[in-house]
Amino acid sequence: MPTHQQTPVIRPYRAADRDAVADVCVRTALVGGDSRAVYPDQRLMPSIFAEPYCHFDPDLALVLDDGEGRAVGYIVGTADTERFVEDFRRDWIPRLAGRYPEPGAAPRTPTEEMIRLLHHPERMLVPELAAYPAHLHIDLLPPWQGQGHGRRLLRAFLDALHGKGVRAVHLGMVTANTAARAFYDRVGFHEIPVADAGPLTYLGRATAP
Numbered sequence: 001m002p003t004h005q006q007t008p009v010i011r012p013y014r015a016a017d018r019d020a021v022a023d024v025c026v027r028t029a030l031v032g033g034d035s036r037a038v039y040p041d042q043r044l045m046p047s048i049f050a051e052p053y054c055h056f057d058p059d060l061a062l063v064l065d066d067g068e069g070r071a072v073g074y075i076v077g078t079a080d081t082e083r084f085v086e087d088f089r090r091d092w093i094p095r096l097a098g099r100y101p102e103p104g105a106a107p108r109t110p111t112e113e114m115i116r117l118l119h120h121p122e123r124m125l126v127p128e129l130a131a132y133p134a135h136l137h138i139d140l141l142p143p144w145q146g147q148g149h150g151r152r153l154l155r156a157f158l159d160a161l162h163g164k165g166v167r168a169v170h171l172g173m174v175t176a177n178t179a180a181r182a183f184y185d186r187v188g189f190h191e192i193p194v195a196d197a198g199p200l201t202y203l204g205r206a207t208a209p
Contacts (some may be wrong), residue, residue: 006067
């Protein structure tokens with residue numbers, strides 16, 4: 001459990017936070033829990049779900065600082081999913097293709113399945129989400145959950161989107177992650193029906209308070 005000797009604060013992401021943010025991502029990427037046993041390459045999940053947002057939308061990348069300089073949670077996202085997908089295709093995939101070449105055949109392992117996702121950012125372009133152009137990812141290390149920090153991170157992110165004139169935001173979550181769904185229900189998200197959503201549930205809300 002955190003000692004709370006220092007007061008945690010929400011602040012902008014810094015380049016020095018990269019490893020800490022990656023660690024939070026890895027420890028929360030498997031239905032809200034630690035993904036290392038399933039995805040042993042600890043750069044893979046951050047390369048898809050955290051780092052590109054810090055790169056392309058740094059003004060929307062916020063961290064929960066434990067009060068001693070270490071990021072123990074984050075919220076990242078984009079104001080414009082369509083533009084983000086274009087950036088991801090054009091600039092991000094070439095950075096990673098050497099380390100994570102696209103599988104030539106049908107994926108046989110969870111890692112290969114995730115690499116396939118990396119090479120298909122167009123999966124984020126879901127017609128039913130057109131009225132929710134922004135999207136986000138939020139993760140906190142378990143000792144920092146359930147204390148209002150997630151709500152505060154979300155509010156800061158929504159305020160930033162609202163300031164950009166973005167009216168609504170969505171997210172995709174693994175349906176089995178019932179704890180995350182309970183959190184999103186509490187902070188004003190509603191389900192968006194999406195055909196062929198697979199293992200995901202899509203949620204959205206307005207950015208205004």
